Amino acid sequence: MQLIEATAEDIDTLIDSWYTLASGMADYSEFNELVYESAGEVPEDGFRRLLESENVSNYLVEEDGETIGWVTLQEGEHPSREYTSYTKIVNLLIREAYRNEGYGAAVVSRVKELAREAGCDHLKVSCEWHNQGARRFYRDTGFEEKQVTFVQDLD
Template structure:
């Protein structure tokens, strides 16, 4: 699995990233690939924040994977810095060939490089395959997550 590169996402990657985010039952309900404006605005916010690392995996000039790594300084755990992995997506044509593992390994190594002592991620409870994937990589289900939708 060395015939692709992992690099920081650019604005040109937005359509491919959004298409991957929308390419599953949950994403199809949440994403709007036909309206690029909110994604461009979000990308600009991410690009300005040094604690945000939106990356893509590219093979033969084609974006085939993505994830977002957020570095979070904190006071708990004796002032520990942690990271959060989000938005992990692999293009449908590339699933099952190890690219997801390589992306997660990249995120873990980048977290170490950033001085993090803990890497966190969440996965929707309905994504049983994703749960098995993360457990295989050494992640442990340790918390109950809560969400509060905000209007607007």
């Protein structure tokens, strides 16, 4: 398994991966409701901006030349804390046919290496509270639950 940094040529793959992940999140909260009926309707401009961002990286997860997933990483810092520099896993998707085969854990392991190489001292990740599978996966890969995010409609 390898992580290959995504380029503008991978926009369609990124959109398809994002749409797959986002579609699965819709069941967890009305705030996850999609406005697009298919991946083909999703505009490319947001993904182009992500690829140009200095603190965000997108990687295709590849096995034997086949894209089996995708991960988005964001670097940041908390200058007033003991743990100051972090890498956040913003998105992580392993295609359904490849799940429960160790690829997700391998991605997290590789992300740890990338974070250390970037000088980070900790990893962060968030998932939907009711997504028990994701919560179990992150606990099993060494993360601890730390924070709850709240959301509110402004209408």
